Amino acid sequence: MSNTVIKVENLSKQYRLGQIGTGSLAHDVNRWWHKIRGNEDPYLKVGEANDRSSKGNSDYVWSLRDINFEIKQGEAVGIIGRNGAGKSTLLKILSRTTSPTAGKIGIKGRVASLLEVGTGFHPELTGRENIFLNGAILGMTKAEIKKKFDEIVDFAGVERYVDTPVKRYSSGMYVRLAFGVAAHLEPEILIVDEVLAVGDTEFQKKALGKMNQVSKGEGRTVLFVSHNMAAIKTLCTHGIVLKQGVSVFNGSQYDAVNYYQSSDSTNSFIHAPDIASAPGNDNIKILRLEAAPQEGSELTIFSGLEFQLVFFNAGVGKNLDITFEVQNQDNVIVFHSGGHISKQYDSKKGIYHLTCKLPKRFLNAGTYSLSIIFGENQRFVLYSASDIISFEVLHETSGSNSSRLPGLTFPEIEIQSDFSNE
Amino acid sequence: MSTLYKELERESGMAETGNEKEHWDMVIQPKTSMLDLQLKEVWRYRDLIMLFVKRDFVAQVKQTILGPVWHVIQPILTTLMFWVLFGRIAGIDTGVPGPMFYMSGIALWNYFSTCLTSTAGTFVTNAPIFGKVYFPRLILPISVVISNLIKLGIQLGLLLVMMAYYGITGKFVFHFNTSLLLVPIVIFILAGLSLGLGIIISSLTTKYRDFTLLLGFAVQLGMYISPIPYPLSKLAEGSQLRLLLDINPITPLAEAFRYALFGQGTFTVGTLLYSLAFMMVILFFGIIMFNKVEKSFMDTV
CATH class of the missing domain: 2.70.50.60 (abc- transporter (atp binding component) like domain)
Incomplete structure (x- = not known):
């Protein structure tokens, strides 16, 4: 078990619904009063599963509830779930932009999270300045960025515009540059949220290829949230399905996608x-x-x-x-x-x-x-x-083929062959 | 639920005593030690501080014709106004040529107030970045304090030009000595004070926005209970207003600053130490509050 790089134990996250307004000060005082007397937080008792569609009785919901999993080095794990299943909350906690309500996560190595491309890009700054700024925000040192600079510019294909303010960039160029910076980070663990839904097809391929290279070629650990099931299947080696804040499936990426899609769909x-x-x-x-x-x-x-x-x-x-x-x-x-x-x-x-x-x-x-x-x-x-x-x-075993073959259809093909010896 | 909570306590206890079998580079937990100030992390991200400073400065002067000159126009106009209002109409005797006196106070006060107001908005204005990526949040207020130093430098440059004019024309005789060393000390304490107060207010504003509104006029009024538009010596010892100014940690700073430059000011080593101690306490509590809030502010902001 020594190569476990992320270990999540009993992770829970509670949110309060509605406006944080008049009620919150009263709740804060109540919390503090309980704490002073050595009691537990009264609001941790309440809270419901996070079901968007039904109207709940409580103002508190559990966005994540008792999540447990381990990720080993070099694994690419896809996190699947409907909107509101808790995927983004999980990534946010892992990338430390918010803290959990209960539970614990142990992480080995440097984490870089890409919850959005171009975080901290300033429109008035040039491409060059933004590469340095964005790289530093994502955790690189100046020296590291300098080393990677040409590669990033090349990857983004913006060489001519590198000294132009990014507000003059086309949205595609902007995104390519932003992803370029992120893709050239060298963290041990990379957390990616749905950022591939941008850019043209060519760029998407490039981005997916880069991610593939990161996880498979360089042995880094990747956590990937996406609604693109095809991307999950090709990129990931494992899948975790979240439903209403609870982890309902953890296994191979194919099984996870299947599980998600069969549980997600309507009646048979x-x-x-x-x-x-x-x-x-x-x-x-x-x-x-x-x-x-x-x-x-x-x-x-x-x-x-x-x-x-x-x-x-x-x-x-x-x-x-x-x-x-x-x-x-x-x-x-x-x-x-x-x-x-x-x-x-x-x-x-x-x-x-x-x-x-x-x-x-x-x-x-x-x-x-x-x-x-x-x-x-x-x-x-x-x-x-x-x-x-x-x-x-279902697949029916026919002859030696015991597993599903690729393709949308499975037509019977008439084959005629003639043989002539010269 | 109570068992969950107990478990939690046990686990966090374990983490602190280091009884774990496995070693983690980083542990994410609901609560961490209050006194863990994470200053090491801030140091690791020092490149980012300088890049933010550069961003602030570059972004502000881009697409303006006058560029950095804007930083001197405001203090010149304010100085002029003070000179007319306090010097001519109210007739307060400043002891040194009016424009020079007002300019020095305004430069200091501008630094303090801009640092305070922009660090106070740290969480609210940077929520989009903070919500997406982690870096030590303290980086941003620190970078604000540093980038405002550039503006302060420009305004002090203007003050030097004024002083040179008065010195060359013989309207005022300067006696510079080792007390000039007070200038960086004063600026350092002022920076720490505005940073400390700013992050305390920014921690409070994540939940209760009232503090932003309060800050707006507090900064305005604050100038009048600091010896910025008048010298401290104008207030009779023991008067109520004088008492108020004695409590104000900025009073010794402004007076010491003018003493260093013009040789006139009412302060002692004791009052200056009071400012320093005040700054250190505020900064310490500020960082503790800030670190406590930064972990969960995305949920409340």
């Missing part, structure tokens, strides 16, 4: 007991929706797939059509396709049963989400529901 089927409570609108109500195998009991690459849909239609005498859209985990749309339900302006008010069949060996193994759009005359949207259900296509 819809079974509405009656029309009134069914999802939909005045035009369409969805009573049942399910993704089922055509053969056998399990949905696999080879079982074929059908969407079984039961819906209530209110509009009479219309040209009704439907479109299915299937998205994979990386939010890539695999297909967006559909067809007519009624062609002759003859839709009836009532319940329709519909099956949409997809051939076997079409979708590769993976988790997908389905969106459906009901339309009229292929022009007007009657009802659309995105990510209404999710389903998983």
Whole structure:
């Protein structure tokens, strides 16, 4: 266990909601009064899990609650979670911009945190001056920055503008310069928060490459928060999933992404007991929706797939059509396709049963989400529901291939070969 | 919950006695020792102090025609106003040529008040940076005090020009001696005083903004209970106002400063030591408060 570089024990962070106004002085006095008598802080007792969507009873919430994990040297750990899950709070505590309410973190080595690019950039200063200022803010000494200066300018590609105030920079140049400084830090532990969501594609690739080099090539430890699941999968070696301030999963990056996406998505089927409570609108109500195998009991690459849909239609005498859209985990749309339900302006008010069949060996193994759009005359949207259900296509062992193969689809390919001996 | 708290206490106790199996370079905990002033860290980041000083100065004069000249226009106008108001209309006898007298006081007071007001805003104005990256927070107020030294230097340069004029034209005879050494001492104490007071106020303002408003007129009024627009000798010993000025730690500083330059001033070694002690106490408590607040101020600011 000697190469553990970050050890987090029972880490908790409590926040007070609402305006820090008239109440806080009274609470401060109350706290102080308890402290004097040797009692514990009365406000540590209260506090609820951090669930944004429901209105809580308490003014205090736990943004993080009893988090425990260890990170070893050279690991690249992705931290995943919905907005408000506590990711940023965790990074803030690790980078010491705020302190925990309870618990302890032990860290070995120098930490540099990149919660934002260009922290402390001053618009009036030139690129050169800002490199030095920003580098020093991030913890480099003047000598270190001097050594790296040319590399940074080169990485950012701003050689011509280095003596121009950064307020004259294009936003892309600004970001590249800022990331350039950060990327050339040499900390043992690098903490990165979603900064890659900036810049053009080329720059994003460059930034991801640099991070990859930092973690894999140079053996540094990287903590990375992102909503970009593809980046998490390629960059990280581990994943931690946070949900409402609690760590719910800790394992390999693939499993973490899978866990997050399956727990994050909606139901795997819809079974509405009656029309009134069914999802939909005045035009369409969805009573049942399910993704089922055509053969056998399990949905696999080879079982074929059908969407079984039961819906209530209110509009009479219309040209009704439907479109299915299937998205994979990386939010890539695999297909967006559909067809007519009624062609002759003859839709009836009532319940329709519909099956949409997809051939076997079409979708590769993976988790997908389905969106459906009901339309009229292929022009007007009657009802659309995105990510209404999710389903998983399993991999079926065929021959020697026991693991999932890459690719969106898994088509049967007809191969013809001729052989001639010269 | 009470068990969690007990555990916490045990753990922090362990960390202090060093009973841990593993060695950590850094331990992040809710509470640290009050007296851990983290001055070592400040020293490690000394390059950053100088870069902030440079930033403050460069950013202020960029895109202005007059540049650093602005730093002398304000004291000249204030001196003129004081000269007319206190010298001509009120007729206070300053003992030395009026403009020179007022200029010296204004330069000192400007240094104190700008240092105080800008360090007092440390947490609130720098919240965007502080929220994103860690460096010893004390760096910023220290850099403010240093960068204002440059402005003070410019204003003292102006004062020297005035003194040269009065000296050459023979309107005032200067007798410089070793008491000139008081000048850096006075400035040092003044810097420490404004830093200490400033960080105390900045620690308080993270939660209660009232102090910023209070500071605004406190600084204005403060000048009138310091011997800036008049010499201390003008106040009768034992009068109520004189008592107020005797308590004021800036009084000996202003008087000693003028004594060093013009050979006129009412102070003793004792009163100067009082200022020094006052400064050290304020600075010490200031740093303790500041360090306590800096760990969690992002949640309250």
